[in-house]
Amino acid sequence: MNDLSQQKIDASCRVPLLALFGGAALWLVVGLLLAVIASLTFHKPDMFADCPVLSYGHAQPAANDAILYGFCIPAALGVMLWIFARLSQTELVLPLVPIVAANIWHLGVFIGIVAILIGDSTGFAWLEFPRGSSVLLFAAFLLVAISAVATFGQRKERELYPSHWFLLAALLWFPWIYATANLLIVSGHPVRGVTQAVIGWWFANNLIFVWLSLVGLGTAFYFLPKLAGRPLQSSYFALFAFWTLILFGTWCGIPQGAPVPAWLPALSTVASSLLIVPLIAIAVIVVKTVCGADVHCKGGPFCYIKFGSAAFLLSGLMLIASACPHFSRIVQFTWFGPAQEQLQILGFFAIIICGAVYELLPRIMDFELPFPKFVRFQHWCFMLGIVLLAGSLAIGGIEQGLKNYDLATTLPFLRASTTGLLFLLLGSLLFAANIFVMTLKWKLALIKSVIAAVTAPLEVSEVKP
């Protein structure tokens, strides 16, 4: 494949990806800012006593949703479109569709976040967005999926790569779980009683654990071999990991001791313990692909994706641990659960997506990053932030469980987690700076070329007869 057509493929992704990434970078900053605001309550409980909009119960879910729906999903969709175009060796099909979809998506997130802040949340974890905004998100996802599948259909090479399996499965996964959860518990006629909670847990697990894992690993399995300069070790392991991950992962999520028929949590516990199988397979793939590669990452995208893969394994182990009957008695209802979720969302997914964006952005824009040093700096901010955030929440959670949910023993850990959030916020500002300056430069260049075209003198030969 010659360089010219490679450039054309990258250029075809430019506008849709900028539309997706620009909003995503903004939501990452907003989400982390809201998370910092929420955690201020641990330092001074009466800080927002007269300001319902920023009180903990409003800001905390808004922060979670801004990071997950605002940043993680749209940024991942952008990366996904590029990977599909690259693997298919064809220009993005229907490039206008994802541009429209990106705007619909970010509008939906905006409506949702405002609704949560003014007290219009639905009250279900990870499903707080009201109906109107869910409809927008659902439609936008389908539009992006249409473009992705159409690009996939145009592929020159019929053989599928491991990344294809993970990303294609994710395209089916999200609309199914999102439609089910919204129709059955957010709609005007929700199911009754604890069935709502069961469907809520099923959705949250399938989104936070399965969907993020599918997309994050699909992205990692594309970039790791590319950056390490050696093939994925090996496709057979990846196939095994894919099957076991979707077969076992999708049954996790119902906590033990939940007030539901006992077979539900029992089934979840079995599935969670079986998760060790895909985790081992993925660990083997990552270690065998990365080790032995003669590449130094120097804080670049390779570092991001290696750190993200390690965080994935750790968050998976935490998920299994919190389903173990003995350990779960200690950590249930403690900050250990949020620690695992934050590690999965920020430590694994967000960092892999940021690494992927840094790798592909100079290619689609056809010029270098405006602040290349920020990449390394952000990597350090994110690593420190995630270790401080997830580490202090996890240890604080165990402490809280051992001390009978006494918040006083946990407060020092919660206060430490604010520091982690501040580091993450700093990192997200660097990310946003790179993306926005890049977009601005591109727009200026565009305007200049338009002006140049308009003001260019007419060629003399055309005037003369």
Next chain:
Amino acid sequence: MKNGISVFIAAFIALGASWCGFVLAPALQLGTAKQTAVLNSGDTYPVQRTGDATLGLQVYRANGCAACHTEQIQQTGIAFEVVLTGAGKNPDAVSNLISTLKLTGLTKEEADSANDKITAVGGKVETHLIPTGADISRGWGVRRSVAADYLYDSPVQLGSLRAGPDLADAGTRLNNASWHLLHLYAPQSVVKNSAMPPFRFLFETRKIGDAPSPDALNLPSEFAPPAGYEVVPKPEAKQLVAYLLSLHADVPLYEAPYTPVQISTNAPAK
């Protein structure tokens, strides 16, 4: 896998199976649930919450109370307790026997055997069923939460984090509306060192008119408004308190049996 269709089929099978298991099956099993009978009583459970309490659930939802409070009591097991209800014709023999027996924290077999021994010497006994677990010994509830407790709630606010105490049985444990109002306005005025954020935005501080409002909070001086002003709850605060007071998970059910403590009949003579 060679083509896109096979990937879609794989994902369809995996997700479809869990959809049947965790969406369809619970909906079939619980979707048509009705009120259940309370054990050893003609009553049915649960009863619909009052209008104010139903609105209060929406205040609870809007303010994200479930971010810090769960509404589910956990139970690790059950223990049996043998209680003497009558000494019969030979009180001395019964009391001698009882002093040698272990009567609390028994298994079913131990309880039956103690029961037989005491009945053999003429005493009358009852076997009580006592749920065990950290939540119950802490006084947050009397039995584990079960599906029936949430039959009429929408949205069901089970919660997943206990930054504060569990509220499944809050209406039984804390059954005083003015306490709740004070606690919402200034948590530290009633619970020292509380880390709960105050919900002052659910209240109105206003100038006292012709006469003080009967609703005005009776706040300790350090939390009180300036002289000539009073703090009155907005309707939302009253609804939220009505909801908190309506939280009862304190009747024995088939799936969560226990023996209610009868305070009047079995008290020792003074």
